[in-house]
Amino acid sequence: MPPRRRVTVLGAGSWGTTFAKILADGGSDVTLWARRPELAREIREAKRNSDYLPGINLPLTVTATSSLAEALAGAEMVFVSIPSQSLRDNLAAIKPLLPSEALVISLMKGVEKKSGLRMSEVIELGLEIDRDRIAVASGPNLALEIAKEQPTAAVISSQSLETAQRVAMVASNRYFRSFVNVDVIGTEFGGVLKNLIAVAIGIVDGVGYGENTKASIITRGLAEMTDFAVAYGAHADTLAGLAGLGDLIATSSSSLSRNNTAGRLLGQGYSFADVVKSMQQTAEGLASVAPILELAAAKGVDMPIVRQVSEVLAGTLNPRDIAPHLTTDSDEPQGERTIDGRKNTGGSAFWRPFKRAFNQLRDGGRSSSRD
Numbered sequence: 001m002p003p004r005r006r007v008t009v010l011g012a013g014s015w016g017t018t019f020a021k022i023l024a025d026g027g028s029d030v031t032l033w034a035r036r037p038e039l040a041r042e043i044r045e046a047k048r049n050s051d052y053l054p055g056i057n058l059p060l061t062v063t064a065t066s067s068l069a070e071a072l073a074g075a076e077m078v079f080v081s082i083p084s085q086s087l088r089d090n091l092a093a094i095k096p097l098l099p100s101e102a103l104v105i106s107l108m109k110g111v112e113k114k115s116g117l118r119m120s121e122v123i124e125l126g127l128e129i130d131r132d133r134i135a136v137a138s139g140p141n142l143a144l145e146i147a148k149e150q151p152t153a154a155v156i157s158s159q160s161l162e163t164a165q166r167v168a169m170v171a172s173n174r175y176f177r178s179f180v181n182v183d184v185i186g187t188e189f190g191g192v193l194k195n196l197i198a199v200a201i202g203i204v205d206g207v208g209y210g211e212n213t214k215a216s217i218i219t220r221g222l223a224e225m226t227d228f229a230v231a232y233g234a235h236a237d238t239l240a241g242l243a244g245l246g247d248l249i250a251t252s253s254s255s256l257s258r259n260n261t262a263g264r265l266l267g268q269g270y271s272f273a274d275v276v277k278s279m280q281q282t283a284e285g286l287a288s289v290a291p292i293l294e295l296a297a298a299k300g301v302d303m304p305i306v307r308q309v310s311e312v313l314a315g316t317l318n319p320r321d322i323a324p325h326l327t328t329d330s331d332e333p334q335g336e337r338t339i340d341g342r343k344n345t346g347g348s349a350f351w352r353p354f355k356r357a358f359n360q361l362r363d364g365g366r367s368s369s370r371d
């Protein structure tokens with residue numbers, strides 16, 4: 001019999017542990033690295049992670065260790081699921097222990113605060129490995145639902161289609177289907193940006209606004225996400241797929257989402273500091289707001305929803321006033337997105353012919369108005 005495939009998951013929080021189950025149920029022997037020895041022991045001996053996934057039994061082919069060296073030895077693939085802001089430091093410890101052929105897959109949905117880099121970029125720099133060995137996983141993947149084996153789809157993306165396909169084969173089982181693409185930028189930014197829109201949805205939920213407000217923010221939020229990601233080289237289609245719209249729907253509609261929950265608390269009037277204190281798990285969106293706004297400004301992309309989220313976080317905007325789809329700096333009516341296939345920036349160039357025609361009609365044909 002050929003030896004069974006050995007893969008490793010770094011980070012035994014809710015997503016890392018769930019992903020270990022996905023991989024084990026797909027036929028791999030999985031070693032999960034937990035920072036705390038007592039958590040590693042519980043997973044190894046009881047096949048449970050009662051802190052993060054209460055009530056879930058893990059497969060017998062999942063084991064755990066708190067030794068990074070033990071976790072990485074002989075791993076064919078290494079899946080990383082720790083908070084984005086801690087990745088850089090962890091890579092320094094991982095680098096000398098990483099098997100020379102191992103693929104490295106980011107399961108994370110944040111950008112590094114100090115550099116604005118995506119997780120795959122931080123991995124490439126921190127481990128000094130070829131991009132073809134790096135992949136990212138994203139999609140509508142609320143951990144607890146998947147741990148309960150509710151059918152779910154995801155996207156595995158890598159610059160190398162072969163790498164994406166290899167990882168997708170391993171990360172598939174009877175309840176989890178992985179699709180592939182080669183748009184790493186779109187796939188990663190989709191996961192990062194939907195968190196910010198989910199915080200906005202949480203805020204309006206907390207305030208008590210209803211479905212119209214939420215649907216407006218989801219729809220305008222997707223436009224914002226797409227404009228941003230495309231400005232950074234993503235394909236717009238990716239944002240309309242599982243890693244964009246799919247994840248946006250899941251995260252915006254579920255109370256399981258930590259980003260959504262954080263937003264709801266803000267909408268109920270708790271301060272940012274109180275919300276951070278009360279969160280038991282990672283809400284990546286809170287750390288991503290500032291670097292995303294900086295990246296947006298660098299490309300001249302307007303992100304009114306994300307901007308208002310940052311103002312609520314800073315305490316300078318009353319959550320009741322968050323209604324980005326209703327506010328505008330301009331008197332001109334703005335196009336929703338595209339009209340007749342032309343991108344509409346909402347700027348005056350787009351409206352000029354309409355305005356001129358309107359003025360001429362108003363002035364009975366006397367005006368040759370310019371604006």
Ligand SMILES: NC(=O)C1=CN([C@@H]2O[C@H](COP(=O)(O)OP(=O)(O)OC[C@H]3O[C@@H](n4cnc5c(N)ncnc54)[C@H](O)[C@@H]3O)[C@@H](O)[C@H]2O)C=CC1
Nearest residue numbers: 012013014015016081082086108109141142143281282284
């Ligand atoms: N929970 C979910 O449904 C999903 C989460 N993700 C992403 O997965 C990543 C991890 O999230 P979760 O597992 O949900 O978070 P979590 O808060 O449940 O677990 C985080 C894990 O990282 C460990 N950790 C914390 N600080 C660390 C450090 N400095 N160094 C090493 N390890 C550290 C914790 O001990 C814990 O095991 C995030 O980027 C998140 O956006 C992606 C898809 C779904």
Ligand SMILES: O=C(CO)COP(=O)(O)O
Nearest residue numbers: 139140141142257258259
């Ligand atoms: O990424 C997720 C679902 O796809 C999890 O969202 P939260 O991090 O908001 O819980």
